[in-house]
Amino acid sequence: MESIGKEFELKRQGKIARLTNRTFKFDARIKEGWFSAVYFLKTKEIIKQRRPKQQVTMQFFQKKDAILCGVDEAIALLHTFAENPQDLKIWALNDGDKIKPFETVLMVEGFYEDFGYLEGLIDGVLARRTSVATNVYNVVQAAGDKQVIFMGDRDDHFSQQAGDGYSAYIGGVAAQATHAMNEWWGNEGVGTMPHALIQLFDGDLVKACEAYLATYPKDNLVALVDYHNDVITDSLNVAQHFGDRLYGVRLDTAANMVDQYFLRNQHEFGQEDLRGTNVSLVRRLREHLDAAGYPKVKIIVSGGFDADKIRRFESQNAPVDSYGVGSSLLKVNIGFTGDCVRLNGKEQAKQGRRYSFNPRLSAVEFSTVLEDE
Missing domain, CATH: 3.20.20.70 (Aldolase class I)
Known part of the structure; x- marks a missing residue:
């Protein structure tokens, strides 16, 4: 347990590799667009036929002080299901980073038809993981040096346990109720x-x-x-x-x-x-x-x-x-937004949005999330 804790502390500091795509059990139907909003799928088809090979810059942010989580999962999602993922340019913060309102936490550049349909899925991943991590962090801060036990197994669908458990760990709680909650970081339930x-x-x-x-x-x-x-x-x-x-x-x-x-x-x-x-x-x-x-x-x-x-x-x-x-830790109260803010290297975005590069972002290598752990 101690070695795992040290490993993840180094991870939070960006000093070791991210979780790989083999950590996550993705549903293969993501590739078919089964979980994407239909208007994203229609846009992908329109762009393929009418305006292909347009390079866009998409950035993701939220509106609260929070503990970021879900970045590794979002990157793995892109590298697993985007077309030509090796051609995407990705910059990201790390799971466990403290973030500010409107701070860009993930930025992706590539052809829209290659990855745009994943926008909503990435928003959802970041929203749930960051909400849980932040809720847990706030509870840990309130408890001071007292132990906190994550007992969220009965408060949501069981299929969420691995991701929620990882988010809880990033938020600061290692004692968790089920083995599944520990799946992504290697401990056992208590x-x-x-x-x-x-x-x-x-x-x-x-x-x-x-x-x-x-x-x-x-x-x-x-x-x-x-x-x-x-x-x-x-x-x-x-x-x-x-x-x-x-x-x-x-x-x-x-x-x-x-x-x-x-x-x-x-x-x-x-x-x-x-x-x-x-x-x-x-x-x-x-x-x-x-x-x-x-x-x-x-x-x-x-x-x-x-x-x-x-x-x-x-x-x-x-x-x-x-x-x-338990239940208070699983409330999704942080929402993320993905915006296309540049087109072919020039700023182009809806009113109220603008390109906002974050100097804290680090470039992500394609091989980083493909190698075996």
Whole structure:
């Protein structure tokens, strides 16, 4: 894991080769235009018949401060499906670069009929990958030195996991829920138990944990303690039973539930919303674990976390060791635009657009994304 981290840090600095086109499992129908907007396909045909061999410069940008991702994939897409890809001239930033609004992140020069129909696909690749990477980066910044676990497997179509996992890694999170999320960068998925495991042992958390350890004795045991909506009682039970073998407990209290601890101690009701996983509940849990002699048991929280919620927890010094985050990381909130801004070396673009060369761009060699890794 450490070596992978170093490799990708070097990659972000532009010091090693980009991911190759063999990293990505492209659908062969891209070549047929199956995923391209029809007006791009019609334009390609018109230009082939009426105005061929016109060299255009196409540049891509977006409108926010962001963490760029999807560039390697976009380049591989061009080199795999463009006509005469060896003749294209491409300049690009690197996955992981911090970018500004309207900054050109990718620029392509070539005959329009060779690559123009890929414009929308490139926009989409950059939009999703950059959105996820930026969302993850913002969560990581909010969490400070606390671990963040990417738990986005249930929040989108499974076919997106490899790209989302890579984007999450570029954003700063290496702990991810599925093996598929790690496919492009070589790690393995992490995780312990869902509520279903406890249910299958008739709600007996201790027996579920015993079975987990018997089956995976080398794993850190993290008990999921909100099954009975009584996280303090269940955490103390597993701590007393497993002692030093218990690595941590995870709270995933539903947003419409108030934990039994507060229902037993209603004098603690106040201005704070005590539904779901909240700061007061985490604080009381930490106090009870410490008082019982288990200060080393870590507390992992999940359920509705995003950058804002993590910032609230951190601003109140919530005794959290790790945050599990899912759906908020997958929101596509950054859109990219591809514009043709030069024609045969002369500026030609719609009103409001202009050629904007970015000195941070680096030329991309055709062989860079074709060689075996």
